[in-house]
Amino acid sequence: MNTDLVKKYLLDLQERIVSRLAALDGNDFVRDEWQRAEGGGGISRIIENGKVLERGGVLFSHVQGAKLPPSAAANRPDIAGRPWEAMGVSLVLHPRNPYAPTVHMNVRFFLAKAEGAGTEDVFWFGGGMDLTPYYGFEDDCVHFHRVNRDALAPLGADYYPRFKQWCDEYFFLKHRSEPRGIGGVFFDDFHEQGFEHAFAVQRAVGDAFLDAYAPILEKRHHLPHGERERDWQLYRRGRYVEFNLVWDRGTHFGLQSGGRSESILASMPPLAAWRYNYAPEPDSPEAALAPLLMPPRAWL
Numbered sequence: 001m002n003t004d005l006v007k008k009y010l011l012d013l014q015e016r017i018v019s020r021l022a023a024l025d026g027n028d029f030v031r032d033e034w035q036r037a038e039g040g041g042g043i044s045r046i047i048e049n050g051k052v053l054e055r056g057g058v059l060f061s062h063v064q065g066a067k068l069p070p071s072a073a074a075n076r077p078d079i080a081g082r083p084w085e086a087m088g089v090s091l092v093l094h095p096r097n098p099y100a101p102t103v104h105m106n107v108r109f110f111l112a113k114a115e116g117a118g119t120e121d122v123f124w125f126g127g128g129m130d131l132t133p134y135y136g137f138e139d140d141c142v143h144f145h146r147v148n149r150d151a152l153a154p155l156g157a158d159y160y161p162r163f164k165q166w167c168d169e170y171f172f173l174k175h176r177s178e179p180r181g182i183g184g185v186f187f188d189d190f191h192e193q194g195f196e197h198a199f200a201v202q203r204a205v206g207d208a209f210l211d212a213y214a215p216i217l218e219k220r221h222h223l224p225h226g227e228r229e230r231d232w233q234l235y236r237r238g239r240y241v242e243f244n245l246v247w248d249r250g251t252h253f254g255l256q257s258g259g260r261s262e263s264i265l266a267s268m269p270p271l272a273a274w275r276y277n278y279a280p281e282p283d284s285p286e287a288a289l290a291p292l293l294m295p296p297r298a299w300l
Contacts, residue, residue: 001121001123001195003085003087003109003111005199006087006109006199006202007062007087009199009203009206010060010087010088010089010107010109010206011043011060013089013107013206013207014043014045014058014059014060014089016210017058017089017091017209017210018045018058020210020214021047021053021056021058021093021214022047024052024214024217024218025047025050025051025052025053026050026051026052027047027050027051028047029045029046029047029056029058030045030046030047031043031044031045032044032045032046032263034260034262034263036063036258036259036260037258038063038064038065038066038258039063039064039065039066040061040062040063040064040085041061041062041063042059042060042061042062042063042260042263043059043060044057044059044060044262044263044266045057045058045059045060046266048270050096051096052095052096052097052100052217052221053093053094053095053096054094054095054096054269054270054271055093055094055269055270056091056092056093056094057090057091057092057263057266057267058089058091059089059090059091059263059266060087060088060089061086061087061088061090061259061260061263062085062086062087063085063086063087063259064083064084064085064086065083065084065085065258066083067081067082067083068080068081068082068083068084068112076112076122076189079112079122081115082112082113082114082115082119082122083112083113083115084110084111084112084113085110085111085113086108086109086110086111086253087108087109088106088107088108088109088127089105089106089107089108089206090104090105090106090108090250090267091103091104091105091106091209092104092266092267093213093217094237094269094270095217095220095221096221097220097221097222097223097225098134098135098225098229098230098232098233099134099135099137099220099221099223099225099229100216100217100220100221100223101131101132101133101134101140101181101216101220102131102132102133102134102181102237102240102269103129103130103131103132103213104129104130104132104267105127105128105129105205105206105209105213106126106127106128106129106250107125107126107127107202107203107205107206108125108126108127108250109123109124109125109126109199109202110123110124110125110126111123123191123195124188124189124190124191124198125187125190125191125198125199125201125202126187126188126189126190126202127186127187127188127202127205127206128163128166128167128184128185128186128187128205129148129184129185129205129208129209129212129213130167130171130180130181130182130183130184130185130186131144131181131182131183131184131213131216132180132181132182132236132240133181133182133289133292134229134232134233134236134289135229135232135285135286135288135289136285136288136289136292137220138292140216140219140220141182141292141297141299142299142300143212143215143216144182144184144212144213144216144299145164145183145184145299145300146299146300147208147211147212148160148163148164148184148185148205148208148212149300150208151204151205151207151208151211152185152201152204152205154204155197155200155201155204156201159185159187159201160185162187163185163186163187164183164184164185166185166186166187166188167183167184167185167186168183168296170186171183171186171243172247173239173242173243173246173247174247175242175246176239176242178239178290178293178294179293179294179296180239180240180243181293182292182293182296182297182299183296184212185205187201187205188249190202231273232280232286234271234272234273235272235273235274235275235278236289237269237271237272237273238272238273238274240269240272241268241269241272244267244268251264251265251267
């Protein structure tokens with residue numbers, strides 16, 4: 001397997017996404033390169049207080065370690081303690097306008113290296129993207145899912161339905177019994193049909209991101225709004241924070257493996273709010289979000 005090709009693709013993907021978003025926002029992303037004492041580093045591209053994006057991070061990392069901690073190998077306890085490396089691009093975008101949805105995407109590669117006789121390298125790819133709207137525009141949801149389906153279709157007709165269900169199940173706040181958003185696609189520990197095919201699946205997802213999200217952001221970011229919509233956006237952002245800190249596997253792995261917390265937590269919105277036992281007014285636009293989210297829909 002050629003891990004250099006994976007790294008080259010990920011760096012190019014980061015640059016393509018940043019270039020398109022910077023042109024849309026009218027402001028550049030700050031470039032922050034960092035090194036990790038235990039091995040490796042990354043490039044964080046960050047925008048804050050933009051015209052369109054209140055906060056956004058498009059992050060590349062390539063890190064290594066001498067011994068994979070057991071907490072980071074819960075799915076494969078047999079590889080705990082091996083030398084390892086991981087690389088990926090992860091992004092979260094929090095638009096300024098409440099009518100524009102938050103979005104998350106990541107594509108990643110993991111390798112646990114052979115150690116000793118009778119062992120061999122263990123690799124997998126993972127990733128996906130999901131959309132978290134604050135107001136329910138059904139055409140946005142259909143568009144987002146259609147792009148994901150069409151990107152994966154040439155590689156296998158079953159991938160989109162499988163990955164959609166996986167996404168619905170993964171991005172779910174168990175402590176509140178509600179989904180984070182309207183889903184998308186998600187896959188992990190993926191090595192089907194060998195390295196080349198699994199890498200192609202990762203590229204299909206990564207390359208689909210701008211087509212899936214940029215038209216939605218372009219359409220919604222200029223819509224007029226007021227304090228009511230802003231207040232609702234901040235309240236719903238609180239759910240996003242809860243998922244990332246309580247349930248997200250990537251956040252946990254990054255922190256447990258000694259990753260750079262400043263970059264790992266760049267996914268947090270700049271502002272969020274919580275209220276005790278709050279519910280939106282019946283028959284309001286805010287109340288219409290719940291039936292958009294639950295139960296998870298077959299959007300296509």
